[in-house]
Amino acid sequence: MDGEARRLALEEEILRIIEEKLINGSMEADRAQAIARMVLSKLHPPLTLEQIYTIAPTLDDEFSELASAVLPIQRDHEQKVRDTVSEHAVQLIKSGKFDEAGRVLKNALSRSLKI
Numbered sequence: 001m002d003g004e005a006r007r008l009a010l011e012e013e014i015l016r017i018i019e020e021k022l023i024n025g026s027m028e029a030d031r032a033q034a035i036a037r038m039v040l041s042k043l044h045p046p047l048t049l050e051q052i053y054t055i056a057p058t059l060d061d062e063f064s065e066l067a068s069a070v071l072p073i074q075r076d077h078e079q080k081v082r083d084t085v086s087e088h089a090v091q092l093i094k095s096g097k098f099d100e101a102g103r104v105l106k107n108a109l110s111r112s113l114k115i
Helices: 001-024 029-041 049-062 066-093 100-115
Strands: none
Touching: 001 029, 001 049, 001 066, 029 049, 049 066, 066 100
């Protein structure tokens, strides 16, 4: 999925959350407007996939209601990072660079533990 498609999907999910909460009475209109303003200011097109991966985790900082929209994006990004690191380590191993592969994997593991 490209950046624009991911942005649109995220906006649609946020709108679904807002609509559901307004209908069931668990969100006030002023809060919905604040979320909408924030989304418009942060998710303005065009955005690359990397920009979305950077912006998405900040969306639920102030509006915890958006966590369910943000979590799949964070998981997707983490999986892509894991896949890239794994591919790089495999190539290093195939090249006989075992120590370097070990350092790459150790570095990736230490970064993931900090998150």
